Amino acid sequence: MTGNRLPLSFYQTYNTLELVKKLLGCELVHNSPDGITSGIIVETEAYLLDDPACHAYNRRTTRTEPMFGEAGTIYIYLIYGMYQCFNVVSNEVGTGEAVLIRALQPTSGIELMEQRRSLVPGKSERLSKNPKISLKELCRGPGKLVRAMGIERALHNNLHLADAPIFITPPVVSDFEIVSSLRVGINVGVDLPYRYYIKDNIFVSKG
DNA sequence: AGGATGATATTA
């Protein structure tokens, strides 16, 4: 299902620690040239201004500039040379905060997702392992979901969710509990309980 | 448990 697009005002209404929870249960949609893919956001992480683990912490550079833009701006960065992470910029212009999308429950374009995920990152050769990746593993992690959704830094970084081929819908599920925990993969600074996910959802990544 | 893989921030 690909519902309607949340407007700019949605992203402006909430601060980062509110938005990180508000995005759970919403649907992330990419209307790409190859077709539409979408998934329900089931896991998020907040990155705040005063947090050493935040890219924008004490650094406003070429890479982090999108984080200082309008709430709802897309911030994508390359990690470990081969994967990319997708973030929703939050808070006011000039602040430098964002929400990392860590996992999706796939809803449409499953076949297209399978095709994209069966290739080695950045190449057209197939992965050596499974001929087919399970539904559960398609978007179970920030690098995985970016690949499954066909999101690319070169194409989508610094676009805005209010008018890009990528957008987020209002919640499509509502009856769930939100759990918070320490964030995943953080190596610097104090770790904070800024990871949020839908309780008992099997599409949430391992923490 | 280790390796892939490259941009970026930091140090010099």
Add this chain to the structure above:
DNA sequence: AATATCATCCTA
């Protein structure tokens, strides 16, 4: 100019 550092995933 050189190096250390990654908000990860895959294969063993």
